[in-house]
Amino acid sequence: MDLVNHPRFKNPKNGEVKIISGDPSKQKQVTRPxxxxxxxxxxxxxxxxxNRYFYFxxxxQKxxxxxxxxSPxxxxxxxxxxxxxRIKVKKLQKEYELLQKNETPSDDKIRRFRIVAKTLIKLGCMKDRSKIDKLD
Known part of the structure; x- marks a missing residue:
């Protein structure tokens, strides 16, 4: 199975495990268990x-x-x-919501709304095309 690379950290070599100290005083305090x-x-x-493997x-974690x-x-x-x-999709969804609320959108805003909506449809995050079809 593939191993996903992290953008900031290098995957360890086989058998290598990095351990660092934690500071419980800086963590959200919880009760047992x-x-x-x-x-x-x-x-x-x-x-x-x-379903690919990656390192956390x-x-x-710290x-x-x-x-x-x-929370722990x-x-x-x-x-x-x-x-x-997922972060990109959430940003697109937020932009879509803001563009949708615009009562008198400019041509540029309408174009951007269509692009965002079509992107969300392609990604499978939106199924209702009726709102963008009305703008055509």
Whole structure:
């Protein structure tokens, strides 16, 4: 099975595992049965969407749990490529919503609305073409 590369970290060689210290005082405080992380280790995982393997790096975990304050129960289930794709789709959906609310759109806004809507349809995120068909 393919191994997805991370845009910032290098995949470890076989058998290599990086372990870094965690700081529970910087993590979201939880009660048992969950625990805070004392250390983080590179974890090899399978993406829920594309089924390829990827590493959830120790540095990435530290960022998630100590900087972003994610709950210790939060888990990384998508590879970096699928995460980026999801972020792009969310941005397009937000842009679509904003363009749709525009009562008197300019020609440029109408063109952009069509592009965004057609992109969302191609990606399978939108099925109702009726709103964009009215603009033709």
């Amino acid at each position: 969950q625990r805070n992380y004392i250390e983080y280790a590179d974890l090899k995982k399978e993406c829920r969407k594309c 790096f120790a540095e990435e 960022y998630w749990y100590e900087e972003l304050k994610f 129960s939060a888990d990384c289930v998508f590879c970096p490529e699928c995460r980026q794709a």
